[in-house]
Amino acid sequence: MLVRDARPSEYDAVSRLLGEVYGGESLVHPHYLPALGDTRRRAEDPATDVLVAVDAGRVVGTATLTLPGTLWTEDPPAEATLRMLAVAPDARRGGVGTALIEECTARCRLAGETTIALATTDSMADAHRRYERLGFVRVPERDWVTQSGEPLRAYVRSLPPAPVIREARPEEYAAAGQVTLAAYQRDGLLAGTDDYAETLLDTKRRAHEASLLVAVGEAAGEFAGEAEGAVLGTATYCPPGSPYHELSGPGEGEFRMLAVAPAARGRGVGELLVRTILRLARADGHHAVVLSTTTGAHRAHRLYERLGFDRVPERDWQPVPGLTLLAYRREI
Incomplete structure (x- = not known):
């Protein structure tokens, strides 16, 4: 398995995977699904990295890393965020999600960032455990509610200063x-x-x-x-x-x-x-x-x-x- 930047030829596969995981498993409000499918727009933003995990030529996982200076960054605007993490059902328990998170974390350090944040729904219990195992800490005071009324949990991971x-x-x-x-x-x-x-x-x-x-x-x-x-x-x-x-x-x-x-x-x-x-x-x-x-x-x-x-x-x-x-x- 290799984690790298998504190629233009893989944008459709990324969109399908996000739709299958978030939509098929009812992890988000339907109002959010069009944004999940807009892979090309995210990838073309210079402050955003759309990553894929590829195994035997197949996209089995994806994550989006946003750095300060992009329209995709949420709150606060001067913080890196991990978004849209998804792993194909038949590729789970194989370390795909962890590899994607660690790649995003390493890129943050390379960019000079000292924290990385994420927001997740209450229903993603498996993801919550993974985040905490990888050093993310719950910050309830930063929980927020989407425009569609869906509550989101906030997590932040502190990163050691990079040379x-x-x-x-x-x-x-x-x-x-x-x-x-x-x-x-x-x-x-x-x-x-x-x-x-x-x-x-x-x-x-x-x-x-x-x-x-x-x-x-x-x-x-x-x-x-x-x-x-x-x-x-x-x-x-x-x-x-x-x-x-x-x-x-x-x-x-x-x-x-x-x-x-x-x-x-x-x-x-x-x-x-x-x-x-x-x-x-x-x-x-x-x-x-x-x-x-x-x-x-x-x-x-x-x-x-x-x-x-x-x-x-x-x-x-x-x-x-x-x-x-x-x-x-x-x-x-």
Whole structure:
């Protein structure tokens, strides 16, 4: 199963699924059904993401994320909201709804939002339990009633502050190199390839011949003295024409050297870097993103697989004899 943005060819399927779930199960007043079916209008709003969960080519779930600045945002206007979550009846109990919610939450953090809100009807008991399990809290003082007289329950989930993801500045090149080297050393990824350390430290070249991204935020541990300007993580995105690409073919973006400072792990830094790269690749017109990783990078493997990357063993390769790199690919 893959969670991603809905494609225009899937808008009708999204509308049908919403109609079947909300209308067929009498979860909302009939007055609301036309809005559920207006998938194209929602998707064309630049501050709205219409997401789908796709399994074997079939849309089995959907959710809509609205960010501040869209007409679809309800109350208050400066808050992200999760709306129109629906899972096909035969796909329930398989984690589809949870995956959609977590994708919306991650996108909120990437956009710099610190809360995400939702409103749900009293009849959606299963959904209430899921929301509470995922960290949403009831806020009864924000309950409201629709124009058709239907009461809605309000939930809000607080999100930890996210680091800023952007291209590195010249004064950050050295720190980005040190973070990369420290991460590779901590994970034992330089054994037998110590000469690669010089490549990891050469961030100036990466910044000029590719796109050197950094995650910058409040530091902890060994970086605490750098306050809010610390480089917490880094990755190199290889845009079209970059000499840094190793695996990508036509229509594919690629990234390399994903690294998170050991003291900054567990805060979602690596995930935010990868999500930023997926957006960059989509903006460049690519239809997929590929990467190579060492066999021992188990932490990274779990991250890639959780974010929808699939193993493509036929594209594994060896940059030097005895060093096998595993290939991963995700459609976007």
